[in-house]
Amino acid sequence: MIFDILFIVAILATFIVQAIVHSKYKKYAKVDNMLGLTGEEVAKQILESRGISGINIVPIEGELTDCYDPRKKELRLSRGVFEGKSLSSLGIAAHEVGHACQDAENYGMLKLRNATAGGIMFADKLVIGVIILNLICAFVLSVDISGISLLLVLGYLFFLLFFQLITLPVEFDASKRAETMLYNCGFVVESERNKIKDLLFAAAMTYVAATAVTLMNILRLLRRR
Numbered sequence: 547m548i549f550d551i552l553f554i555v556a557i558l559a560t561f562i563v564q565a566i567v568h569s570k571y572k573k574y575a576k577v578d579n580m581l582g583l584t585g586e587e588v589a590k591q592i593l594e595s596r597g598i599s600g601i602n603i604v605p606i607e608g609e610l611t612d613c614y615d616p617r618k619k620e621l622r623l624s625r626g627v628f629e630g631k632s633l634s635s636l637g638i639a640a641h642e643v644g645h646a647c648q649d650a651e652n653y654g655m656l657k658l659r660n661a662t663a664g665g666i667m668f669a670d671k672l673v674i675g676v677i678i679l680n681l682i683c684a685f686v687l688s689v690d691i692s693g694i695s696l697l698l699v700l701g702y703l704f705f706l707l708f709f710q711l712i713t714l715p716v717e718f719d720a721s722k723r724a725e726t727m728l729y730n731c732g733f734v735v736e737s738e739r740n741k742i743k744d745l746l747f748a749a750a751m752t753y754v755a756a757t758a759v760t761l762m763n764i765l766r767l768l769r770r771r
């Protein structure tokens with residue numbers, strides 16, 4: 547019972563943290579950086595200053611959809627970040643550059659996360675199949691496979707938890723690199739740096755909340771067993 551409650555609390559915390567990230571993003575999106583540079587310009591200049599070449603910086607649709615693709619060496623920035631001159635744009639663009647720097651340095655945790663990501667995508671589909679099969683067996687064939695289904699779901703959740711745990715240092719490291727690079731390259735002053743730090747910390751907390759949801763889900767299922 548206690549883990550069921552904690553599971554629900556963790557889910558609620560995820561929604562609250564996401565709302566906080568959106569609110570901070572909107573708040574700092576109204577504050578232009580002092581140099582009047584766009585996210586794309588800053589990303590390009592930081593990459594150049596770090597001696598990293600061969601990275602394509604491209605705009606994508608959506609909000610907070612920014613990501614770095616290490617396989618295609620592509621830094622995808624949402625249009626608001628790509629064209630925007632706000633502190634939010636700079637912070638998010640620099641965070642994705644942080645991932646590109648990790649890739650260029652062969653940062654161990656990023657390599658481990660990338661190696662695991664394919665397995666997670668496959669496991670996501672597999673676990674849906676297991677749940678559907680369990681329902682078919684229970685309600686159509688009147689066969690009880692709930693025991694084996696629960697074990698498979700638990701196996702998936704442990705794998706997901708591992709993936710989420712190795713994602714945490716990758717995300718915190720990219721954010722730390724972002725605020726340091728922006729400050730050291732002279733793109734922001736101390737007060738702007740603190741605002742960017744505030745936004746990036748909130749964004750990193752979404753990963754912490756998601757990890758807590760998985761952990762509580764595992765604990766409540768183990769308790770049920």
Ligand SMILES: [Zn+2]
Pocket residue numbers: 641645717720
């Ligand atoms: Zn990231």
